[in-house]
Amino acid sequence: MQEFNTQKSLKSHLSSSELKTRTIGFVPTMGALHQGHMALVKRSVEENEVTVVSIFVNPTQFNNKNDLEKYPRDLAKDKELLSGISNSILLFTPSVKEIYADDVASKFYNFDGMDQVMEGKYRKDHFAGVATIVEKLLTLVMPTKAYFGEKDFQQLQIIKKLVHTKKIPVQIVGCPIVREPNGLAMSSRNQRLSKSTRKEAGFIYQILxxxxxxxxTKNAISIAEWATAQFKNRLEFELEYFEIAESDTLKKLIDRQKNIKYRAFVAVYADGVRLIDNIALN
Incomplete structure (x- = not known):
């Protein structure tokens, strides 16, 4: 596995005559890799001749400094997991200075309100930070396909809109949520849960x-009221939101329409750790 720390060295390698004509898969991550990430990497390796994996904890998408500082990091373990999949992976591990120079700030984007609901409502400017780093990485790697997990479904839809708006020639591939045996959606943040809470947190998926x-048989308001009541009976969980929205536009469901797909979205605090999940409805 080859590792690159600078944009210049990665770009030079990808533009070499050996790689220039090959299909490139790209999996951007913030490290603390788990089997959900591995599923993305494996799919990229299967579908492309070259796979680039980036590990970069992006400061501009954190609206909570404490959350940024506590975000789990274990580069040695990450490298071990990746090398177990394929020795041909190209690993990109830049510093904050390498990516942002002296201007650690987000760009402005217009996502037609998709970034203002659910996660965007509770995490101010989060998606501007996400879009800023994803645009930087996509224009650097210029992959054939880029892979993102559906656990962050709102992020996935916003990235699809970003690519369309900015006319970046890449296919965005959404991959199914990988779950722990109890149904808890795999996340790097799960490492911060106590053993007992991690076991009990399968409750979130049961609600979905x-x-x-x-x-x-029931309308969205009734379902949301039921879900809220379930969390009130479980004091170890603090519900931030439960919402049913259109899959494509992320608009809150008011009147159900035929031929439109919907998803239920949830955000919950447990042990002071913020967990999100979602499910396609019917």
């Missing part, structure tokens, strides 16, 4: 399954 069961 319950919402899916009710979606055929």
């Amino acid at each position: 399954l319950g919402a899916n069961e009710q979606f055929g």
Whole structure:
């Protein structure tokens, strides 16, 4: 596995005559890799001749300085996991200065309100930070395909809009959520949960399954009220939001329409750790 720390060295390698004509898959990560990340990398390796994986904890997408400082980091373990998949992976591990120079700031984007709901409502400027780093990385790597997990479904839809708006020639591939045995969506933040809370946190997925069961017969308000009531009975969890929205536009469901796909989205605090999840409805 080859590792690159600078944009110049990675770009030079990717533009070499040996790689110039090959299909490139790209998996951007913030490290603390788990089996959810591995599923993205494996799919990229299967579908492309070259796979680039980036590990970069992006400061501009954190609206909470404490969350940034506590974000788990273990580069040695990450490298071990990646080398177990393929020796041909190109690993990009830049510093903050390498990416942002002396201007650690987000760009401004217009996502037609998709960035103002749910995660955007509770994490001010989060998606501007996400879009800034993703645009930088995509224009650097110029991959054929880039892979993102559906756990961050709102992020996935915003990145698709970013690529369309900026006319970046890449196919964005959304990959299914990988779950722990109890149903908890895999996340780097799960490492910060106590053993008992991590075990109990499968409850979040059970609520989403319950919402899916009710979606055929009950309206969105009734389902949201039911979900909220379930969390009130579990004091170890603090519900931030539960929402049903259109999959494509992320607009909150008011009147259900035929031929439109919907998802249920949830954000919960447990042990002071913020967990998100979602599920396609019917």
